[in-house]
Amino acid sequence: MANAPVCPISRSQPVAGQAARLLAPAVQATDLPSLITAVNQLANTVRQLIGTGIAPNNMGAATPVKQVGFVGYPEWDEEARVTDDVRVFHEDPNHQGDKSQWVDVTRIRSIRFRDRNSNDVFLWEYNRPDPGITGPGGSGGGITGGPLEEDFFQRVSDVQWGGLAVEFGFGAG
Amino acid sequence: MGYIITEESVDLNKAVISLWFRIPQASYDIAFGRTPDPVILPVPSPEFHGAIPIISFGPQYSVVNGPTSSSWIGVCYNNASSPVWGGGTFGLAFNLQFDTTGSRPPEYGTGVPENIMMGVTYNALTTFVFPKPIPVSADKWHHLLISWDINGMSTRPFPGTGGDYSSVIGGGSTVYVALDNKNLVGQPDPPSENIFWPCGGYFGGNGFITVSAFLVAQESIDHIPQPSFGWGGGPLPSSPFGLPTAGKINFNEAVELAEFQLFAGTSMDTADTSVRHMFITSSGKPVPPGGTGTQRLSRDPDILLHGVGNWKQGRNTGALDALQFQHFGTINKFKPEPEIGK
Numbered sequence: 001m002a003n004a005p006v007c008p009i010s011r012s013q014p015v016a017g018q019a020a021r022l023l024a025p026a027v028q029a030t031d032l033p034s035l036i037t038a039v040n041q042l043a044n045t046v047r048q049l050i051g052t053g054i055a056p057n058n059m060g061a062a063t064p065v066k067q068v069g070f071v072g073y074p075e076w077d078e079e080a081r082v083t084d085d086v087r088v089f090h091e092d093p094n095h096q097g098d099k100s101q102w103v104d105v106t107r108i109r110s111i112r113f114r115d116r117n118s119n120d121v122f123l124w125e126y127n128r129p130d131p132g133i134t135g136p137g138g139s140g141g142g143i144t145g146g147p148l149e150e151d152f153f154q155r156v157s158d159v160q161w162g163g164l165a166v167e168f169g170f171g172a173g
Numbered sequence: 174m175g176y177i178i179t180e181e182s183v184d185l186n187k188a189v190i191s192l193w194f195r196i197p198q199a200s201y202d203i204a205f206g207r208t209p210d211p212v213i214l215p216v217p218s219p220e221f222h223g224a225i226p227i228i229s230f231g232p233q234y235s236v237v238n239g240p241t242s243s244s245w246i247g248v249c250y251n252n253a254s255s256p257v258w259g260g261g262t263f264g265l266a267f268n269l270q271f272d273t274t275g276s277r278p279p280e281y282g283t284g285v286p287e288n289i290m291m292g293v294t295y296n297a298l299t300t301f302v303f304p305k306p307i308p309v310s311a312d313k314w315h316h317l318l319i320s321w322d323i324n325g326m327s328t329r330p331f332p333g334t335g336g337d338y339s340s341v342i343g344g345g346s347t348v349y350v351a352l353d354n355k356n357l358v359g360q361p362d363p364p365s366e367n368i369f370w371p372c373g374g375y376f377g378g379n380g381f382i383t384v385s386a387f388l389v390a391q392e393s394i395d396h397i398p399q400p401s402f403g404w405g406g407g408p409l410p411s412s413p414f415g416l417p418t419a420g421k422i423n424f425n426e427a428v429e430l431a432e433f434q435l436f437a438g439t440s441m442d443t444a445d446t447s448v449r450h451m452f453i454t455s456s457g458k459p460v461p462p463g464g465t466g467t468q469r470l471s472r473d474p475d476i477l478l479h480g481v482g483n484w485k486q487g488r489n490t491g492a493l494d495a496l497q498f499q500h501f502g503t504i505n506k507f508k509p510e511p512e513i514g515k
Contacts, residue, residue: 163481164459164510165193165431168175168417169503 175502200426266292275404457513
């Protein structure tokens with residue numbers, strides 16, 4: 001056993017670990033194209049977790065395995081979309097609403113996708129309570145602030161720029 | 174005190190400026206307290222005595238009697254005690270200060286840079302004022318649209334009897350001014366509002382000459398022999414450029430500003446109603462950026478200050494990306510929003 005291999009790694013050194021499996025995070029969806037991208041990325045992630053994704057390079061070429069319940073890459077087609085028109089008012093950093101500044105947006109309330117391969121349905125729905133406001137002009141009073149950061153909106157139909165004026169203060173320097 | 178300022182330069186030999194402004198009565202009261210006594214006033218008057226700038230640009234120049242004023246646009250108190258002024262109110266005023274000197278008689282100061290000035294009490298001897306001041310009411314929004322095209326000018330000996338200024342003046346710069354959607358020079362609207370006299374109003378009504386050119390021309394008309402005056406024109410220095418002022422900030426009173434646009438390298442005649450409506454709607458409100466002004470000129474303004482956030486940060490969202498402002502002092506959101514008479 002004189003020629004027994006010597007471990008080149010001393011105890012003071014960390015043992016090299018196996019490279020972690022890289023799972024691509026789904027992008028933050030902000031509009032329709034990024035929503036589709038996010039759905040596809042999530043599908044890829046699932047495939048990797050169940051072993052049907054792209055094989056690691058050192059494991060040889062992957063052999064596609066037909067598994068029950070999985071029929072390959074999805075191809076999502078938009079099947080239906082529900083929108084409403086909402087006026088969103090400006091909100092300042094102190095959460096004070098400003099009715100002089102607003103933007104009218106056509107907001108997406110839901111989209112239904114269907115995978116042409118598996119016939120699976122993916123339904124995305126706006127997960128906030130419906131404020132009950134429809135039509136440009138916000139007949140129900142409009143929404144203040146925040147929702148624009150989270151909504152999916154496909155079109156800005158009108159904007160009123162408020163907050164044009166400033167006062168330069170008194171006094172000597 | 175609050176102001177924004179940039180050291181970057183912009184070509185102002187031709188320019189179109191649109192600005193919404195509002196001056197509190199309290200600022201008028203303070204400026205009134207600094208109104209110079211026309212009898213004991215030092216020559217020249219310290220900058221901004223009796224005046225409130227809303228824009229100032231370019232440096233001051235050292236001359237024998239002290240510094241010149243920088244270029245500025247704003248309001249100036251019209252001394253009610255002056256028979257010439259007949260005012261007692263604050264009226265529109267401006268001074269365009271150049272760094273080049275025309276050839277002129279030595280008594281007008283050698284080496285003193287030329288300037289075009291209107292509506293300002295300069296000293297007891299020379300009152301370059303509007304015979305009919307254009308009042309600028311306090312605590313109300315106003316819209317100023319001013320444009321100019323700077324060119325050289327000259328005077329010639331008076332040809333005989335019966336002449337006027339136009340008979341002794343050749344060349345001249347062109348200035349267009351409209352306040353609150355009323356044109357004030359050239360073809361005024363209404364006609365009785367043509368108040369830019371005596372330095373302006375030549376050459377089709379929009380011709381303006383420098384102060385020293387005017388003085389020489391005046392003496393020529395009075396048959397006082399004078400060497401001819403000649404001046405080759407600009408440039409009109411722009412740096413530092415500040416709102417409401419870039420210099421003498423101790424005289425900076427509270428003013429409210431909104432929606433500033435500057436188009437460099439072009440001039441426009443404010444007598445044209447369609448030109449005025451590039452910047453002010455028929456209901457007396459600002460035309461939004463990207464509206465008819467931009468469309469008419471087929472380009473964005475070089476300097477655009479739009480919206481409270483941009484004003485407070487001195488952020489120019491116009492075409493000159495490199496020209497940004499530093500901001501100092503107190504700049505707060507203000508209401509009401511700009512609208513004539515509000």
